[in-house]
Amino acid sequence: MARGRDVRADGRYLSSDHMITRNVVFPCAAAVLALVVGPVGVAGAGEAAGGDRLRGVVERLAGPGGAPGALVRVDGWDGRRVVTGGVADVRTGAPVDPRSRFRIGSLTKPFVATVVLQLAGEGRVELDAPVERYLPGVVRGADNDGREITVRQLLQHTSGLPDVLKHLPPLDIVRDPLRHWEARELVDIALPHPRNFAPGKGWGYSSTNYLLAGMIIDRVARGSYGDEIERRVIVPLGLEDTFVPSDEPDIPGPHPRGYVRPESELVDITRLNPTVGGAAGGMISSASDVDRFLKALLDGRLLKRAQMREMLDGHPTGRASGSAYGLGLEWLPAKGPGCPGGYWGHNGDMLGFSVTAGATRDGRQATAMVNLNPGGGPVLDAAMKDAVPAVLCGG
Secondary structure, three states, X not given: OHHHHHXXXXXXXXXXXXXXXXOOOOOOOOOOEEEEEEOOOOOOHHHHHHHHHHHXXXXXXXXXXXXXXXXXXXXXXXXXXXXXXXXXXXXOOOEOOOOOEEEOHHHHHHHHHHHHHHHHHOOXXXXXXXXXXXXXXXXXXXOEEOOOOEHHHHHHOOOOOOOHHHOOOHHHHHHOOOOOOOHHHHHHHHOOOOOOOOOOOOOOOOHHHHHHHHHHHHHHHOOOHHHHHHHHHHHHHOOOOOEOOOOOOOOOOOOOOOEEOOOOOEEEOOOOOHXXXXXXXXXXXXXXXXXXXXXXXXXXXXXXXXXXXXXXXXXXXXXXXXXXXXXXXXXXXXXXXXXXXXXXXXXXXXXXXXXXXXXXOOOOEEEEEEXXXXXXXXXXXXHHHHHHHHHHHOO
């Protein structure tokens, strides 16, 4: 996509090659902790409590057993805050910049779903039409058949299609991080494997679904899904930190290094060809832009009422959380005064980064990011699971 290439060409940021870091000792998050509070003023009791809550979340994310660095941002009733902790670069010890950009992984999916639903609102895509109508002959293999799967089922993960990520080991990507991947190539890795269930007869998260959704956008719009996301979402909302970077391996602007831990060593995977994620997980953004996008989406600024109802019509996931998945957004039950019942959100995992974000219908949002994925372990996994409900709901 041209926008990503232009960013690199203007020389704003070129990162160094990936490296292996051995025997690294991370600074304690409490010792490397930054707090940005807005609007500036005298903090009241509720504001102070909110700041303490954010500090506690960041200390879990970037403390013992956590990631090298972390960032948490919340827009709430009592103001806007960003807290960072740990380090952005284990080699230099540089702190995490509150303005950081990072890979958002599967948080790309709500952007893609929004574009498909806009096309549906324009009469150019029919949600209950078979995938075969838009991608003839593409979905074949084992018992997978695009004539039996609808566009809606792709967006809601009720297609039964096998997940490409279950058949593409992360270490294979780490060994060749700059390789270009075509969406069809990734889909063809998944489709020889049997489906998980008959279409519409269950729920199972699969990035294959959104690779196909991106291909549908390409076919219908006669361009690229990235161009459509930029034209329909990024530009109208003024998301200056958000990119669909195509083959660009660098993250433009301020950002932490991204790490994986395949064994006991950290591997720097910051430079990565994002086509391996594509429409299922290839985008770059910032906490402020993610929050702005979720707010605009739930405010109804991006979709017509009919398509908004479709997006928020959740299907039970069967997860222990009791969550339900709509079309590109997940409803997560939560306790706390800030979230009566729960909130809408999505997680995002891409090599080097893990992100989680959520928003309420009354206009509050929260995003958390760490610069380690995979290899975080149970302590970090639990901290990421709790991060958004803790700061958004007060639970």
